[in-house]
Amino acid sequence: MKNVTDSFVSLGHWPSAGSFGFNTDIFATNPINLSVVLGVLIFFGKGVLSDLLDNRKQKILNTIRNSEELRRGAVEQLEKAQARLRKVEMEADQFRVNGYSEIEREKLNLINSTYKILEQLENYKNETILFEQERAINQVRQRVFQQALQVALGTLNSCLNNELHLRTISANIAMFGVMKELTD
Template sequence: MNRKIHKIWRTIRNSEELQEEAIEQLEKAQARLRKVETEADRFRVNGYSEIKREKLNLIHSISTTLEQLENYKNEAIDFEQQRVINQVRQRVLQQALQGALGTLNSCLNNELHLRTVSANIGMFGMMK
């Protein structure tokens, strides 16, 4: 009976030692888990910060690009307006020059006609 009791006590002691080892391993695992969770939280926060920073950079970049496109559009509109204004000026000047040329031709024709008539009258007067 003594042997059985001794064996039971040894089994109990072994069980207690195994339990203590299991508790130590569990505590180490819990400590590692806490460390990993803390590091994961840090990465998560840093990741969110990085994503937010990238998002703001992208928004700024898009805003700058849109502003440049708006400026290019306005420059193109201004250029086109100036081109049309210049075309209108050119047409007005061309019409004014054509009108002046027409008036000048008319005046020259009238002058030539008067001189021709005068010359003819003069010649007719000499012939008499």
């Protein structure tokens, strides 16, 4: 390992290599560390995320099935209402002379109420689907964030030793002192 480090360090002294060298500054290499952490998160988080999405998909499909059953019930109610409408129409023919306008109003009210019920059920189904999708997306986001945070903290804790931790704190305190002097 020392030979590899020495070869990187010695690259900076070659005239054809330009300004290439081995960077030992931990703050300058944070993008590399973050890309490694993100790569690990993506690699290990895929399965968990896939399982979460599959579970949410099943819940959404169950909700859709329930909504479809509700729709079927509404269609049955519509068919019953249509049968009742046919019956009302037959009665209307018998009582046309006595109460044609009253029967017509009842027919329109029946049709309107049936269509309103169907519309309400369709709206309920659509709202339920959208709500479940949003809830699934929010839960997945929250779990991915928690897992990313746990992995990042684990990586950070495993990389920091007491000496490095104290040096980092000292450097930050010095930066705050310089910032305070600049603002004063």
